[in-house]
Amino acid sequence: MRRTAVTIILAGLAGAAVDGAYASLMGLIRGIGVMRVWQSVAGGWIGAAAREGGIATALLGFATHIGIALVMAAVFMLALSRIGLLRRRRWQAAIAYGLGLYLVMYLLVLPLRWPGIFPRWDGLFSIADIAAHIGVALAIAAIIRWRERA
Numbered sequence: 001m002r003r004t005a006v007t008i009i010l011a012g013l014a015g016a017a018v019d020g021a022y023a024s025l026m027g028l029i030r031g032i033g034v035m036r037v038w039q040s041v042a043g044g045w046i047g048a049a050a051r052e053g054g055i056a057t058a059l060l061g062f063a064t065h066i067g068i069a070l071v072m073a074a075v076f077m078l079a080l081s082r083i084g085l086l087r088r089r090r091w092q093a094a095i096a097y098g099l100g101l102y103l104v105m106y107l108l109v110l111p112l113r114w115p116g117i118f119p120r121w122d123g124l125f126s127i128a129d130i131a132a133h134i135g136v137a138l139a140i141a142a143i144i145r146w147r148e149r150a
Contacts, residue, residue: 007143011147022135
């Protein structure tokens with residue numbers, strides 16, 4: 001049980017690192033800054049007041065982001081443990097999982113948070129978003145595989 005928990009934590013942190021770096025970079029590219037990215041995540045908890053909370057709300061958003069990544073890792077690990085086909089085709093499963101994460105984010109989470117803005121297609125940014133979500137899932141899968149072999 002302890003080994004499973006450690007694997008989930010490490011895999012979740014790897015996924016959070018990939019997504020966190022991507023989200024922060026996109027914040028810079030789009031001109032909103034890194035702090036605003038994480039404050040917007042915190043806005044899911046506390047609404048528009050997150051923009052006025054400074055570093056505290058940015059940290060709340062980042063902690064929320066890590067928590068979500070831990071859940072993503074736990075779900076993928078559970079699926080691998082229960083479905084033999086996924087274990088045998090781990091990397092293809094990770095790519096499909098990343099696509100699923102993207103669809104959940106852009107067809108469910110973001111439209112609930114910002115109705116009328118999402119869902120939308122934003123050209124190269126959307127392609128980069130899809131690639132980032134696949135990268136998150138591949139990072140999670142890589143850490144799980146590494147821990148299985150250790």
